Amino acid sequence: MTKASAVSAAVARPDHVPESLVCDFDMFHDPAYVLDPHKRIIDLVENAPPVFWTPRNGGHWVMLGHAANFEAARDTDSFSSEMVPYEQVEAILAALPPDTPHIPRAYPINLDPPNHAKYRQPLQGVFSPRTINVLKDSIRELARELVAEVADKGECEFMSAIAEPLPVRVFLKMLGLPLEKFAEYRALVKEHLSETSPEPASAILRLQKVAAAMRDTVLERRDNPRDDIISLLWKVEIDGRPTELEDIENYGVLLFIAGLDTVMQGIGHGVRHLAQDLPLQDKLRAEPALVSDATEELLRRYTFTVPPRRVARDLVFQGVQMKEGERAMLFLPGADLDPKEFPHADQFELKRDGKPHIAFNAGPHRCLGSHLARVELNIVYEEMLAGLPQFRIDPERPARFHGGHVIGVEELYLVWDK
Template sequence: MACKPVPDHVPPEMVKDFSLFTSPGMERMPNGDPHAAVACLHDAPPIFYSPNNTRDGRGTWVITRAKDQRRVLQDTATFSSHRSIFASALGENWPMIPLELDPPAHGVFRSLLNPLFSPKRVMVLEPVIRERAITLIDRILAASTSCDVMKDFAFPFAVSIFLGFLGLSDKERDTFVGWGRDLLHGENVKRTAAALAIVGFIDELAAMRRKEPAGDFMSFAVGAQVNGRPLTDEEVRGIGVLLFVAGLDTVATAIGFDLAHLARNLKDQQLLRSEPDRIGLASEELLRAYSTVQMIRVATKDIDFDGAPIRKGDYISCATMIANRDPEEFDCPNTIDLAREDNRHTAFAHGPHRCLGSHLARREIVIGLEEWLSRIPDFRIKGGTAPITFGGHVFGIENLILEWS
């Protein structure tokens, strides 16, 4: 899609031809490295205007420094989260909750949902998570000495945990993964069809749970109250859609990038095999180095931001993959150091909208790596194959074929 004209208030010298969707390194390609491509932005000004940095071709201001991104993400009064990014694909205007709500409404729903994703709740889920990882890996080992990691492990593992949280079986997993892929990475027609399918599914599930509660997340949502009243149908939909979309892609993608790194860097692989207690710390470094999500905010008023004339309605991009390669924030940011400490990365965002499911995501990633490394012998990328990577609103990796002796 052609980008929209640069607004008159943007100085020409602040415009940079960059896009997380279309710039070199962002295209879908074998053995690509979109993270290295965005790391080069730290040679540019700390804030610039990109004429085409959203899926629908809109321009955004791009914040490159981690400290500046934190300023934006913390200031919800000036930089709003309410974009209805999912609903707008359907010509509608309801928010994903709580992601696209601003305070004080955000805090009301965040308080409602926080207990479901607390460290204590995640600890209860841990045996189920570990059992699922072991079952999948043992099945892979019994079948072959190679596998397509994304298809055979990362997606089945992450999505099955999320489906269990929703109270659903694994039977339609591939359908749901397909919806997520089309929504996050597909062209307009596929994206709209996927959005319609997801909304229809969430609405149908909510109606079913109102009639027959089942002790799962959707039963909780339809029975919950805020400010002394039940949730509206639109609010239940907004919560359900956010959980659905968040559970389909990001954890699986993180595991894929992690295993690709370990397959290419055998010293790191051997370190974690010989000292598995390091996996937790190492996973934080891998989250930093291979962050995958861009956050977009909308200016609620005119503001001068470090010399940038941001105007009301302008989009502001806070891409985690850029901030987490900031040399002002991290020593040797393009070196993946699995022993790095004081790792102040923003892979799960920052401020009031910090990822609600970060505790669960962290445990899934760590458990997935622990069980993979303890069961699969020394692995490498299979000869004659090349992982395909791509940029976008959420970075991705596919066709990751690993083999072992």
């Protein structure tokens, strides 16, 4: 079955949604989107309303314009991150038999204020630039090794050779998990990524496996702290109480979900652009100090996450009537390609003045790992440019993509002269 044929069935338009706000867009399987996601996004930005409703995937709102995303991201009273309300989740968990294995929850990403801050605050220090800078040398060493492994071959499938192993190794290093867990975590990442259905039972089982794979180390670090994030997490307090095993597992699962696929896809989108823009490669090789500007502009031009929200009350948002219980997607890639915010938004411009992108979102849920992500992206670009001659997309094997909450590069075949 091709991806195009997997487009979900359309549901009927609710009465309060005017025809003029409907745009037929399947964020998982839209055929033009999975062929070339950001090309399709530019098409949407040019032709769809800044807030639109799609009948696909059960019917939901899409915040397409920059202003809509920016405002909705900050308005947590109207747009909740709790797809199932917190009290309901806790009540379900409390009613389970006492011997039920712990069901990890990715707190704080799916919590609203005030609970959100209780779980976010302990992580702030953990992700400070100071903690992350300690990892820089080992990230560079790893990126260099991965590039060196393919350099003599004249070609590689970039996602499996570099984009995917790098963040997994960084995750293990950062949390202080043993390197022997590499194969196990790679397999868990693959399982996590290949699961397209949001069916709760299978998601719970997958997250339990992630938590189980770190349990021995988590307990070991409680008794013998080291210089890693698991040890730090044992020292923080959540709302005035010491952390427990379950909290550390929740955080571990959160970082697994939030920090692996995202970095991998960010690297994929960025390197795909570089592989198509040879003058940019030449410029960056000549002036490596410009790589950090390139990293920012690549994040803007190819913003790739689509965080979901639940409409928490009936409201009129930017002139649009929404009803409690509906779903709304913060379509951040559309925000960062909005020409009202970024002139010539479809162009890659190394030096853009002023306007920050919202690839890491805005508001209370703004990405906690953005500093780490930037370090990883910068280093990969630098090491690709330093370790390989001009690399290009293999003309015989075009890149393949998938849609979803993290728009991803599935395969990216690169070639270069040996």
